[in-house]
Amino acid sequence: MRSGPAIGVLLLAALSLGGCFVVDELDRASESAERFSRSEKPETPQPDPVAGRRREPSVLDRVADRAADLRDWIEEALEHRGPEDDIVRCRLRDGLRYTSRGDCHSLGGKVGRG
16 A cells, blocks of 8 residues: 555656656747747838739719719710701600600601600
Protein backbone atom coordinates (compact mmCIF):
# COMPACT_ATOMS: atom_id res chain seq x y z
CA MET A 1 0.00 0.00 0.00
CA ARG A 2 2.93 2.27 0.31
CA SER A 3 3.32 2.30 -3.44
CA GLY A 4 -0.01 4.14 -3.90
CA PRO A 5 1.19 7.53 -2.60
CA ALA A 6 4.49 7.14 -4.46
CA ILE A 7 2.67 6.51 -7.73
CA GLY A 8 0.49 9.54 -7.06
CA VAL A 9 3.53 11.75 -6.48
CA LEU A 10 5.21 10.41 -9.63
CA LEU A 11 2.04 11.00 -11.65
CA LEU A 12 1.73 14.54 -10.34
CA ALA A 13 5.39 15.25 -11.17
CA ALA A 14 5.01 13.78 -14.67
CA LEU A 15 1.94 15.89 -15.38
CA SER A 16 3.55 19.10 -14.15
CA LEU A 17 6.78 18.42 -16.07
CA GLY A 18 4.78 17.69 -19.22
CA GLY A 19 3.10 21.07 -18.90
CA CYS A 20 6.48 22.80 -18.68
CA PHE A 21 7.58 21.04 -21.84
CA VAL A 22 4.46 22.22 -23.69
CA VAL A 23 4.93 25.81 -22.49
CA ASP A 24 8.60 25.72 -23.56
CA GLU A 25 7.61 24.50 -27.02
CA LEU A 26 4.99 27.24 -27.36
CA ASP A 27 7.53 29.90 -26.35
CA ARG A 28 10.07 28.55 -28.82
CA ALA A 29 7.46 28.48 -31.60
CA SER A 30 6.36 32.07 -30.95
CA GLU A 31 10.00 33.27 -31.00
CA SER A 32 10.53 31.43 -34.26
CA ALA A 33 7.39 32.96 -35.76
CA GLU A 34 8.46 36.45 -34.74
CA ARG A 35 11.91 35.93 -36.22
CA PHE A 36 10.56 34.78 -39.55
CA SER A 37 7.74 37.32 -39.69
CA ARG A 38 10.14 40.24 -39.36
CA SER A 39 11.52 41.26 -42.68
CA GLU A 40 14.43 43.56 -43.29
CA LYS A 41 12.77 45.00 -46.37
CA PRO A 42 11.47 48.52 -45.92
CA GLU A 43 7.73 48.62 -45.86
CA THR A 44 6.23 49.98 -49.04
CA PRO A 45 3.01 51.89 -48.58
CA GLN A 46 0.06 49.94 -49.93
CA PRO A 47 -2.03 51.79 -52.48
CA ASP A 48 -5.47 52.76 -51.32
CA PRO A 49 -7.91 50.41 -53.12
CA VAL A 50 -10.71 52.98 -52.96
CA ALA A 51 -8.65 55.84 -54.43
CA GLY A 52 -8.31 54.21 -57.86
CA ARG A 53 -11.97 53.36 -58.24
CA ARG A 54 -14.46 55.54 -60.00
CA ARG A 55 -17.34 56.68 -57.87
CA GLU A 56 -20.46 54.82 -58.93
CA PRO A 57 -23.41 57.13 -59.63
CA SER A 58 -26.25 56.91 -57.16
CA VAL A 59 -29.70 55.72 -58.12
CA LEU A 60 -31.00 59.30 -58.20
CA ASP A 61 -28.17 60.32 -60.55
CA ARG A 62 -29.00 57.45 -62.89
CA VAL A 63 -32.74 58.28 -62.85
CA ALA A 64 -31.99 61.94 -63.60
CA ASP A 65 -29.75 60.92 -66.53
CA ARG A 66 -32.45 58.62 -67.92
CA ALA A 67 -35.10 61.33 -67.58
CA ALA A 68 -32.87 63.82 -69.41
CA ASP A 69 -32.26 61.27 -72.19
CA LEU A 70 -36.01 60.63 -72.48
CA ARG A 71 -36.76 64.37 -72.65
CA ASP A 72 -34.17 64.82 -75.40
CA TRP A 73 -35.60 61.88 -77.34
CA ILE A 74 -39.16 63.24 -77.10
CA GLU A 75 -38.08 66.70 -78.23
CA GLU A 76 -36.19 65.25 -81.18
CA ALA A 77 -39.15 63.09 -82.17
CA LEU A 78 -41.52 66.05 -82.01
CA GLU A 79 -39.21 68.13 -84.23
CA HIS A 80 -39.37 65.53 -87.00
CA ARG A 81 -43.15 65.28 -86.93
CA GLY A 82 -44.89 66.69 -89.94
CA PRO A 83 -48.23 68.57 -90.03
CA GLU A 84 -50.09 65.48 -91.25
CA ASP A 85 -48.89 63.48 -88.25
CA ASP A 86 -51.53 64.68 -85.79
CA ILE A 87 -52.55 62.10 -83.21
CA VAL A 88 -55.90 60.61 -84.20
CA ARG A 89 -58.15 57.74 -83.19
CA CYS A 90 -57.45 54.88 -85.57
CA ARG A 91 -59.95 52.06 -86.09
CA LEU A 92 -58.15 48.81 -86.83
CA ARG A 93 -59.42 45.25 -87.20
CA ASP A 94 -58.28 44.42 -83.65
CA GLY A 95 -59.71 47.54 -82.01
CA LEU A 96 -58.92 51.21 -81.49
CA ARG A 97 -55.51 52.82 -81.21
CA TYR A 98 -54.36 56.38 -80.90
CA THR A 99 -51.63 56.88 -83.46
CA SER A 100 -50.42 59.49 -85.88
CA ARG A 101 -52.49 59.95 -89.01
CA GLY A 102 -49.72 58.55 -91.22
CA ASP A 103 -49.27 55.45 -89.03
CA CYS A 104 -53.00 54.79 -89.05
CA HIS A 105 -53.06 54.77 -92.86
CA SER A 106 -49.96 52.58 -93.07
CA LEU A 107 -51.53 50.06 -90.64
CA GLY A 108 -54.62 49.86 -92.86
CA GLY A 109 -56.91 51.58 -90.39
CA LYS A 110 -59.52 54.26 -90.74
CA VAL A 111 -59.22 57.59 -89.00
CA GLY A 112 -62.08 58.02 -86.56
CA ARG A 113 -63.62 61.14 -85.20
CA GLY A 114 -62.29 62.87 -82.14
